[in-house]
Amino acid sequence: MSNLTHLDSQGHAHMVDVSEKDITTRVAHAEAFVEMMPETLALITQGKHKKGDVLAVARIAGIQAAKKCSDLIPLCHPLMLTKVGVDLIPEVELNRVRIRTICKLNGRTGVEMEALCAASVAALTLYDMCKAVDRGMTINGLRVMEKQGGKSGHWQADQTPAGHA
Structure with a gap:
C-alpha cells in the first residue's frame, strides 16, 4: 500500500498541494442503496407519500x-464542479x-468524494423523508463505481451489485 497523502512526514494531517498536477477532465460515479419495506417503496413510486416527491x-x-x-x-479541496447528476x-x-451519481470537472484533483457525498446524502434524505413509515430501512453499498482522469487514469469497480455475489 502506498503512503497516505494527507499525512506529512511527521504524521500530521494536511491538505494535499495539487498545484503542480495537470488539469484534466475528471469524472467519478458512485452508488448506494436504500432498502425498505415494499409498502414504503410503493408510497414513493406511486407518489402517495404525504411529504411529496421523495425522489x-x-x-x-x-x-x-x-x-x-x-x-x-x-482536507477535501473545494471544487468547481461542471456536472453533478443524481x-x-x-x-x-x-x-x-x-442511487447513482456522477460528478465531473476539469481540474487538478478527483471528484470521488463529491460523488460519494451526493450518493450518501441522497440516501440519508430518502431515509429522513420515509422514516415515519419505515424505521427499518437500511442504507448500504456506498461505493465508487468508476473514476476517470488524472495520473492514475481510468478505474472501474467490479460491476456485481452490492450485496450480490
Missing part, C-alpha cells in the same frame, strides 16, 4: 451535497432504491 427532494439534496463536499469532509432508480423486485 425529487433526495435528488436535490444529493446535488447540494456534492457542491458542499469540502465543507463536510476535512439518479434514483426504484428496484421494486429488490425492495430498494438504487
Whole structure:
C-alpha cells in the first residue's frame, strides 16, 4: 500500500498541494442503496407519500451535497464542479432504491468524494423523508463505481451489485 497523502512526514494531517498536477477532465460515479419495506417503496413510486416527491427532494439534496463536499469532509479541496447528476432508480423486485451519481470537472484533483457525498446524502434524505413509515430501512453499498482522469487514469469497480455475489 502506498503512503497516505494527507499525512506529512511527521504524521500530521494536511491538505494535499495539487498545484503542480495537470488539469484534466475528471469524472467519478458512485452508488448506494436504500432498502425498505415494499409498502414504503410503493408510497414513493406511486407518489402517495404525504411529504411529496421523495425522489425529487433526495435528488436535490444529493446535488447540494456534492457542491458542499469540502465543507463536510476535512482536507477535501473545494471544487468547481461542471456536472453533478443524481439518479434514483426504484428496484421494486429488490425492495430498494438504487442511487447513482456522477460528478465531473476539469481540474487538478478527483471528484470521488463529491460523488460519494451526493450518493450518501441522497440516501440519508430518502431515509429522513420515509422514516415515519419505515424505521427499518437500511442504507448500504456506498461505493465508487468508476473514476476517470488524472495520473492514475481510468478505474472501474467490479460491476456485481452490492450485496450480490
